[in-house]
Amino acid sequence: MKVQPVVPRGRVPAVMRRLSRAIDGLDEPAVEKIANDQQExxxxxxxxxxxxxxxxxxxxxxxxxxxxxxxxxxxxxxxxxxxxxxxxxxxxxxxxxxxxxxxxxxxxxxxxxxxxxxxxxxxxxxxxxxxxxxxxxxxxxAHRSQQNICVDTHVHRISNRLGWAATRTPDQTEHALYRATHRKWWPVVNLYLVTWGQNVCRPVYPLCDSCVIRDLCPRIGVGKVGKSK
Ligand code: SF4
The missing domain is CATH 1.10.340.30 (Hypothetical protein; domain 2)
Incomplete structure (x- = not known):
């Protein structure tokens, strides 16, 4: 794995606080919904x-x-x-x-x-x-662990765009995030970034112009952006 970026102090909490407000009202990821509906x-x-x-x-x-x-x-x-x-x-x-x-x-x-x-x-x-x-x-x-970060394709992509990781695989991103983020955010990294990835920071044509964390995001590797409706 490459040398990992140094994330500016205070950047991660600022992003996570804004995302926690912004995802309110958006559809939650399917597995989160099933977990909630079935009492974990x-x-x-x-x-x-x-x-x-x-x-x-x-x-x-x-x-x-x-x-x-x-x-x-x-x-x-x-x-x-x-x-x-x-x-x-x-x-x-x-x-x-x-x-x-x-x-x-x-x-x-x-x-x-x-x-x-x-x-x-x-x-x-x-x-x-x-x-x-x-x-x-x-x-x-299901087991309410506070020690794990779940990295799927959305978390991997957005972490690299945000400059929290400089990685090629989700497993590398998981390990980079343990170093780049405080453990209080670990259980919700997946919920916040997957929800953002499905709605705003999409794989292609992300909606950067209307993104609530645009001023905190270096948009690493982002090419063309999409237009909000
Ligand atoms: S500014 Fe663009 S690249 Fe950065 S998180 Fe928002 S949508 Fe994604």
């Missing part, structure tokens, strides 16, 4: 996060709802066939692979973890299809 049920957070990879939020939410209507626990979901799971979660991206991962994850939760979703990074990473992004989100949303 670790199993449903885990499965919804597995389904969400490279999939639009509306599709993730609808697929999760269909699947949870059929089976809400590792035991009942493990009884579904891979084909049934595929049919229920289609059209999420990579639904064939994800159906296999869902089934195997349920089986392993039953056989290796006594039916409970594990609460450590090490154990979560042994489950099929679970990477750091999924594990961090489960730890934050």
């Amino acid at each position: 049920d670790p199993f449903q957070v885990l499965i919804a996060t597995l389904l969400s990879a490279q999939t639009r939020d509306a599709v993730t939410a609808a697929a999760s709802e269909r699947l949870f209507k059929k089976a809400r626990t590792p035991r009942s979901m493990a009884k579904l066939t891979v084909n049934e799971i595929q049919r229920l979660i289609y059209p999420v991206s990579f639904y064939r692979h994800k159906a296999v991962h869902v089934k195997r994850t349920c089986e392993q939760i039953l056989t290796r973890f006594g039916g409970q979703v594990p609460a450590t990074m090490e154990a979560l990473l042994t489950l099929p299809g679970v990477g750091r992004k999924t594990a961090n989100l489960v730890l934050i949303l």
